[in-house]
């Protein structure tokens with residue numbers, strides 16, 4: 548059988564990694580797919596790339612040439628960004644081509660529209676590389692856990708952010724310096740504020756939540772907080788109390804609705820996920836039948852991400868002849884069976900907290916604080932008081948609380964900040980035990 552011809556849009560980190568994996572493992576890949584898969588066309592703004600073997604590839608600076616080329620069966624969108632990626636993907640689908648993409652921003656924001664057109668045209672849109680880089684997490688949830696009701700999932704799903712936090716903690720390196728290294732290694736997004744401010748993780752959480760719970764993609768409803776305000780001080784206090792601070796995406800089904808949130812989180816250091824460092828990602832998924840499961844691997848980088856893109860290409864080729872109505876649905880659940888469960892506003896979420904406050908070093912202050920918590924119905928798990936450093940009148944107080952609704956905590960924090968004996972704002976970091984419940 549003739550090989551399947553693929554056109555690449557984008558020849559950067561992921562485009563080059565994909566082309567190199569496809570070429571190096573061509574024999575294995577065609578034994579698995581039943582046909583060869585070859586790159587015949589590639590488009591990029593700059594024609595510089597790290598592709599090892601460019602023979603047989605027709606290059607262009609205009610991506611439209613690729614999506615309109617009748618020879619190509621599958622378009623790999625590896626450019627990034629919302630536009631022109633959206634317009635190009637829609638056009639490729641309209642032209643009857645299957646699409647593989649690593650672009651989580653595109654899927655999270657425009658996936659509902661893209662999948663609808665793909666269904667109409669009977670083509671596939673595959674996006675394994677969009678979440679967790681090389682970890683086959685989409686396949687695991689969509690297919691491997693299809694017998695379960697997913698209760699919750701929590702993941703370290705941004706490689707750049709985890710790399711920055713790890714280097715800062717282990718080597719005391721400067722934030723800006725580590726970010727520059729992540730960019731040089733090809734981990735970061737074109738706009739690295741997407742990594743640092745949690746937007747990239749929110750894109751990925753949007754996708755994970757849809758395939759876990761069978762809800763439409765709803766990026767705008769994810770509560771999103773980045774890592775830029777995490778201080779060394781909080782990292783050190785958390786460690787003294789037996790916790791690590793990780794940037795976590797968390798999705799949980801509750802009777803009232805779905806919690807969707809991305810924020811720095813204290814996790815007990817004995818949990819495997821608390822020890823996922825550097826560019827590695829991990830996703831914990833709790834199914835009602837299987838219990839907790841953990842998926843770990845490189846979350847970014849050329850060949851790990853290329854590995855996921857190539858796996859999608861193999862999937863597309865294997866199912867080319869399948870009746871489109873019998874293929875694995877894009878969002879795991881049949882499109883007419885998506886649910887309208889609401890996504891909860893952040894003040895309705897339930898979580899435990901790490902709080903850091905600066906308090907006058909005099910009797911009665913702690914009693915005032917604990918009275919406010921008692922009146923708000925918030926149970927304190929532990930309190931750590933640090934003497935004021937030389938020259939400062941204020942002591943630092945660290946409080947860990949039990950789980951409580953965020954709205955109750957907001958009220959308590961406002962009352963604590965209004966006390967004369969408390970200086971400045973209370974620092975809050977959410978805390979999750981991530982045990983098997």
Ligand SMILES: NC(=O)C1=CN([C@@H]2O[C@H](COP(=O)(O)OP(=O)(O)OC[C@H]3O[C@@H](n4cnc5c(N)ncnc54)[C@H](O)[C@@H]3O)[C@@H](O)[C@H]2O)C=CC1
Nearest residue numbers: 557558559560561591592593625626627649650847848852
């Ligand atoms: N870098 C990584 O480790 C990972 C990246 N991704 C995603 O993969 C996609 C690509 O990322 P990278 O390879 O890192 O980006 P990159 O910046 O290294 O490469 C982007 C490529 O697309 C081309 N391009 C961009 N806009 C274009 C336009 N309008 N016309 C023509 N060519 C254009 C650029 O010239 C370049 O060749 C993004 O959606 C990213 O979020 C997903 C997982 C991991």
Ligand SMILES: N[C@@H](CC=O)C(=O)O
Nearest residue numbers: 705706707734735736
């Ligand atoms: N910028 C992203 C790339 C992979 O999705 C990350 O750092 O995780």
Ligand code: NA
Nearest residue numbers: 675678680682
């Ligand atoms: Na993946």
